[in-house]
Amino acid sequence: MYLSLPMFTKKNSFLGLAIAVLITILLLLFPPKIIFDYDFESFFPQDDEELSYYLDFREKFGNDNDYLLIALGGEEIFEEDFLKKAKEINQAIQKLDLVESTVSLLDMEEPIIGPMGVRNRAVLDLDEDLQKQKEKILSSPQWSENLIDLSGEYLLIIVNNKQQISKEEGDELYAEIASILEESKISFVRSAGKIKAQGEFVSLLQDEFAFFLSISFLLIVVLLFIIFRTWWGVLLPLLILALGIIWTLAFSLFMGKPLDVMSVMQPTILSVIGLAALVHFFNHYLNMLREGKSKEDAIEESFSELSLAVFLTALTTSLGFMSLYLTTVPALKLFGLYTGVGVLLMFFAVISIAPGLLYIFAPLKVADSGKLAQRWRVGMRSAFLWVTRNKRVIAFCFVSVSLASGLALSGLKVNGYILDNLPRNHELVQEFEFFDQNFGGSKPLELSLNSGPDANNLLQREVLVEIEKLEDFVRNEFESAIILSPLALIKGINKAQNSGSENAYRLPSQGQLQRMKDFVPKALENAPLKVISDDYSEGRLSTRTADMGSLKSHDLKVKLKDFLKDEINSDLLKVRLTGTSNLIDISHESVTTQMARGLGLAFLIVAIVAGFLFRSWRISMVVLLPNIIPLLWMCGVIWLLGIELKLTTAIIFTVAFGIAVDDSIHFMSKMRLELAKGKPWLYALKRTYLETGKAIILTTVILVSGFSVLTLSQFGVTFYSGLLISLALVFALLADLLFLPLLLIPLNKVWNQKNH
Template identity: 25%
Template structure:
């Protein structure tokens, strides 16, 4: 194995010679590659929607898409207005004007609903009249009081269009599910004019038509609504905006702002650290150039593949900047060291690539393996992160071993004075020397302390909790978060759960038993509570039926119920359809076989929603057993699915990352025993971090679940460099302590700097506007620091205990002398 390693190192030296000989050709090819991939970055799109977290073939998303195809988009933007008095002439006129402006000026709008056009079903003689609530404005105090009474007594208005205390009213804005529907609605106004024929492009899911409303189009909608609301908002008229489209838009804005901010911050921080290490302009510019090319190429590949930029993948640019610079640091450290010791520049390049080339390749492979473990994740953006982060690391490897030596060969670089170098590194060498002596002499004590820390961390595991709530990712003072919390308190509703009742036969919903079950379920669901979960309102086919029945029975409130004469049911629905209203389309399909049952509930963590969803699913299945098939979809089930998929994906990625990286370590070291042993310094930091999370009540969410696989892929880099050099020096000296000392002296400084660079890259996320990134950055940075400590103390201690034939104390004393 030792001979194979030497042959590989010779191969890297020969490769360096080829790069030097054809440096200008290589440079042109590398620049062409970067320019080619970089040209695609302008096509990169953003997607922060809930459905964007799932793969297009995910059963939960397929079900949701079918629902949207039948009933349209269930997500709505909600504007909540709290005037001094709702039932006031001046306010109602303002509400009407605002309502019309929203209809006219907001793109992709399907329907705007408020007190202005709320459905008002009434009977007049033998006629059924379905009209807008405020088709005629109240003309006097008596009519205004009658309106107020009618609104406050209508169960369909309460907790949907007006709060139970009558102080706040809502405007809901529903967009089309597909762009084609919005265009079709616009084109219907142009009928009669000659237009060229157009054909819808096939969708990726196999249906014809245009794609669903995109993230960019959703943002257009939210921005247009916000601009209108801002014009009407005032000290006497607070207006709040909520709903999942609003949350999606503000998440997207935060992602774009934070991504640009972190890239700039990472460049400054990494550049500063590189200058402190090398005290050379080339030591700063060349590594940054290598990682910048890696980021540009990776983002170009993302755009080329049609992968969207999302919340998890927003860490990609600054992550690659921090991770990619490590390989350059190791090669440049050896290059400058050889150059300062009197080697020629070409010989120094050859020596540096021969010395560190294999270790750099292995570290890149282990890092990529840790990241690639996410590639099979059930969460689409996490899968994309695994694919493109690992791809970015490998691109960084290519640029490091090809472009970096090429640039070193082209750029004139002079050696530094040895005295200056000695003064610069004297203090660090002293620290590294002390670490080598301490770890050799106190090996058993170090291992014992690590075992105690492991036990304490395992105890913290039992306190870990799960969480998935995109709303709390935003700052506590974020307007959309405050507004959503307001709706939760006042209306008990801001997100939808949709239940589809499929009778499996045409006109199956004329069945009295099915309708009575729907009616009973409405009452039971509205009273349903489970933990923090509660229901604000429900809506289904029977609500319209009860309205019709009341209207046809002299508007008698006592007749607001399902008629028990089966013969009346199809007649009443036919009368409603003939009235000119199309509201039945929102709750039933054209064949009256599938009904929609909407449940409005507060926005909350999916951990609270999950058990409630399970109980509701069971309750619906039991209620309709033998009558209809029940399918539950909508935003709430999608959020729950994302949480469950995150847990499964994290568990699978941890196991896969551990297995692949352990195999690579065994391959590098050439010993199964030492390969497995070398994984302990990489696992301990993850155990400690998870323990810290448990003890400090930091939940496991989509981001903190990433820490394990990312950290093990990064932490193992230093272990690879340590073990690679330790084995080299141990074969030369047959002395454990001396091998540890030489290893830390040659590669310890680079290990320290690369770890500091990585920590800086992750700690930068603590400046994020999004709370989830704060915890991710803090915990991952802490894990990297712990991994460095483990490589400086635990790894040497384990090598001492693994090589018992050598006397560590004697050799440590010899090394100290």
């Protein structure tokens, strides 16, 4: 007796349809609130000790990326008219509720310590000779390439916004700042920062989400018309897929998960997976009608016979996505979980809605496809004969390409950027790169400083000497912007004690250091950010660097580690790299581990499913092998195209495997049915190839067409997912139709021994 689920009678099918209608009505009556969000902190590794350390560091010193950089220029900036307009902008921004402070030459004052006490002097005084001040400011290591670029063409305003600002507050604040900048009469304005990037990302998300919903709809209509050429063959699947997608999105929103950069792919993924399942069911149904069976019998038998196979493919695909939950990154975990649930909801939509609608709407008879069907039969028979006659050539080609791709795997590079999901020529990326080129960087770099066992505190001169060596290393190797640290604080006080002389902006002598201790509390109070704890035992070295990518960052971290070991006296100063940028880099660097976790579980799932079908571990391994090949070949393509692996591309391997293995499961499920009818192994293999080959080719065309649409995306993760998963599906088709039969032919003896 072959495996089937005889439960799709007219009564049961109408019950399933009623349940689906009820669910949909409830969603219409109580719709979820649609929320779009992009939080790059969701890409932090959650089980990493570095995150715990950073959270503790953030409690003491504040967040390292709650700022917005604004550059003003386009004309001579040391002209009174320009500076007045810039000052109006600065003052207007300072008045905003969610702004804690601004830092710029427009309101910066430096203390001058004299015999009569402390007085403050404006760094840039609009009432004094501006050209003389220009020369002084541009030659100052304290201000040049900090609040003004080296050439003196752009003025920088650093807006320190509310700490750990929410997405909604960030949108509100940036809209207010953008309005102020737009109303100003300054011709050149650039800005970069978290509140801008998150807002821009969400705007792009909304546009892309609407675009992919529309394009998926059009694609499905075209494919359905080509395949079925009837109105019911278009409208029925379209309704089923739409409800499956709506249920999935509603479920995730009800569970509190907003739509994010990963969610853009969900409508396309779910629609093509659901469509592939419907094609299997509808093709089988039409074949039974052509064989002369009644509509009722054709519906009941086609869904009963295929439901287990389709469920197993849905299950493996779902678990493939869910295996991403084993990663340590929240964005990937939630994408995998909710897309996996969505695949199962789509399967439920198919089996609960399709049979009932077919009973109501489908025609009683369908004309035979005639010459086209005959060409398919002849073509598949010729393909099977060609495979059996060219076993050695096929095996040699598959093994050779797989070995070459395996070698290419060792040459793949892992590299990721903060704005990784956008193309490098995108306006937002270019604005960030402007600050990288002119102001030392847009990406925060944080180092935690602690006094060692032989030091009293971080303001001890011997410790400050160590900090100075560290600053020189960071400035030279990381090519950083201005550095804020306890040493910078002391240098500023030393400059103040020497009548504001630029030459005095340096580490003071021991005697000078002793005389300035009383001025430290006031200097801390006026500092733009906290650089040292109240007891002077803990501190930070804070700066900005260009978004150089995790590959270069990793090399620099190795250099930093060696430098700290060889050059810094750890008994005086303990240094540790921390901050949001470091956490993002760690996530990218862990990409191979994340991939291994997901794929390991996916391989295990497929082996269990194949074992369940055939009760043989040998056959399980044979089924697994053709589905490893597409992944290897995909590595070869990645190497050939020079694509760099990153955190978001880690999902591609797991997702591709979970979807590609569906063809193998359909193939093996059909073969199991043939064997259950008492047919010999080789005859069952031939019948399976001839009957399942067409469905596998059609579903691959559907899936590839659907995933290819994703290459129209501006988001890197979406583009590469579409490209590489499409290629993996083509490779999987070749492996299933050319290589899998070669592996199954020798198992004739294993099957005969097992069943006799």
